[in-house]
Amino acid sequence: MVMAPVIRGKKGEHLGIYEDLKSEGFVRVKINDVVYPLDEFPGLNKNQKHDISAIVDRLKLQKDDDNRSRLSESIDTALNLSDGLVQIEVLDEESEVLLFSSNFSCSQCGYSVTELEPRMFSFNNPFGACEKCDGLGVIQYFDQNKLISDNSATINEGAIKGWNRRNRFYFHQLKCLAKHYDFDLDTPWKSYSEEIQNILLWGSKDKINFSKSFRSGSKIVRQHRFEGIIPNTDRRFKETDSEFIRNELAKMLSDSHCDACGGSRLKKESRNIFINETPIQNITNQKISDALSFFQNIKLEGAKATIAEKILKEIKERLTFLEDVGLNYLTLDRGAGTLSGGEAQRIRLASQIGSGLVGVTYVLDEPSIGLHQRDNERLIKTLYHLKSLGNTVIVVEHDEEAIRCADHIIDIGPGAGKHGGEICAQGKLTDILKSKESMTAAYLSGERKIDFPKTAKKPDKFIEIVDAYENNLQHVTVRIPIGVFTCITGVSGSGKSSLINQTLMPMSSFLLNKANLNKEIKCKQIQGLEHL
The missing domain is CATH 3.30.190.20 (Ribosomal protein L1/L10, rRNA-binding domain)
Incomplete structure (x- = not known):
């Protein structure tokens, strides 16, 4: 029926x-x-x-x-x-x-999605972007740690930025609030109870008497709830027409993952698309090596296998190209602005390999930057692959392994600036090694080498980074000696930049130079900065 x-x-x-x-x-x-x-x-x-x-x-x-x-x-x-x-x-x-x-909807509860199309999975398109963060994956909020510049200071001493004695209107509100809840403005911020701190930051449930009398005998009667420092700052930031005030308030903003999309940057309908019971955003959160393994082991049957055959082949090839140029440690959702110059160049290189073009001249400027020697061999194999397709590859490079693997070498020198600009040698590696003018040949042959001091200075002061867990760091604690030459090394993607550039540097800039912090620093504490 x-x-x-x-x-x-x-x-x-x-x-x-x-x-x-x-x-x-x-x-x-x-x-x-x-x-x-x-x-x-x-x-x-x-x-x-x-x-x-x-x-x-x-x-x-x-x-x-x-x-x-x-x-x-x-x-x-x-x-x-x-x-x-x-x-x-x-x-x-x-x-x-x-x-x-017959609709893209659940017949029981009525939940529906639009017809699936590529733009649904692009956070650069309104049809795919998260509606709360507009596809950025992060939202800005006024950070309590930036509003309270020094939690050991009192409100009378200016602990709250913009709410000191110079601003009579806001300071009067704080005095009325202190009278209502019976707390002292001369008490250090950190000594306030959590309840009082929350009332100051987020507002009161009670109506507060903000009435004020003037010397002339006039009086202004006001009684309303206290708005709260953070809601007040957020409202002023959105409503002000003054570019100066907006820029000043923006200094107290921090970034955090969007709570609606969890940082995936896609809207709800797009996040509810699954591949073999795996949400699409979970795949893009994986490292390239893990994503490649996922698609290599995926099991599809019948019509699904037929439909996905060519798509899977293309995905696996592109991920393999990225792995071959030493980028297997990157995640697919990594922001372009966080990539080093060498990483961005190798991504462009991988896309060129995938295009399969023939008869093209490729010019690369030090593609080995940031690569560990373990990954250098794969990069050189990729360059050889480009050459084998019928292309010309020109590389500006200092890396010894790349120089030794080149079919033709052009050495410019002999020095730098006005002492350079001449062709010292060119040809195969054997031709370069015969040159007497080439500085490069002298180091390649072992005639010249770098001398290192036989004894090292023993440090007595250290900077200690405690429980760092940014990106790939696994809650590590590191002691860095002061006054000596320290090298942070390891394979590509092991967490070197995360430890120094994204943990130590912004935190030390904040504590020593009062620089702005744009995001949460993922470590428990940093000790020893007082020695700098």
Whole structure:
């Protein structure tokens, strides 16, 4: 039996449905699991919920039955009548009603998505971007640590930026608030209870008397809730027309992951697309090596395997190219602004390999920057692959391994500035090594070398970074000696830049130079900065 569910769980007498079905020629209707001839449409209690389905057709199907075309027409009729829904009831001993939908929606709860298309998965497109953070993955908020410049200072001493004695209006509010909740403005901020700190930062539930008397005898009577320092600052930032005030308030902003999209930058509908029960944002959060492993081990069957065959081949090839140029440690959702020059150049190199162009001249400026020697070999193999396709590869490079692997070397020198600008040697490696003018040849042959001091200075002061967990760092604690030459090394992606550039440098700049912190520093504490 093919039915069109026209009413689902709605209160009312639904007399209009009876008239509509009668005018369209239907003769039977199923109301609350009971089938009635349409002429015997029962009276319904308007205060109860009802289910009403128009019976479109009843038919018996057998193998190679001509009724299949009739079934198709009946389903079309039901879909048109009930906005994309159709019920199929199998009339046997165990009668079961199956509900189907032709829309991109759940037939039970009604949750729907638009038709899937590429722009849904691009955070640069309004159709795919998270509506709260506009596809940025981060939201800005006024940071308590920046508003309270020194938690050991008192409010009278100016602990709260912009709420000191110079600003009479706001300072009067703080005095009235202190009188109402009985706390002292000469108490250090850190000594206030959590309740008082929350009232100051986020506002009060009680109405506060903000009345003020003047020497002239006049009086202003005001009684309202205290807005709170953070809501007040946020409102002023959004409403002000002064560029100066906006820039000053912006210094107290920090970034955090968007709580709506979790930093994935995609809207809810896009995040609810799964590949083999894995959300698409979970795949882009993985390292390139892990994402490649996921697609290599994916199991699809039937029509899904046929549809995905060419797509999977392209994805695996592109991820393999990125791995071959030594970028296997990057995640697919890594922001372009956080990449080093060498990483960005190698990404462009991988895209060129994927294009399969022939007869092109590629010019690269020190592509080995930031690469550990372990990854250098893979980069050189990639350059050889580009050459084998029929392209010309020109590399500006200082790396010894790259120089030794080149088919042709041009050495410019002999010195720098006015002492350079001449061709010292060119040809194969054997030709370069014969040159007496080439500084490069002298180091390649071992004739010249760098001398190192035999004894090292013993430090007595250290900077200690405690429990750092930025990016790839696994809650590490590091002691860095002061007054000596310290080298932070390791394979690409091991966390060197995360430890120094994203943990030590911004925190020391903040504590020593009062520089702005634009994001949370992921470490417990940094000790020893007082020695600098």
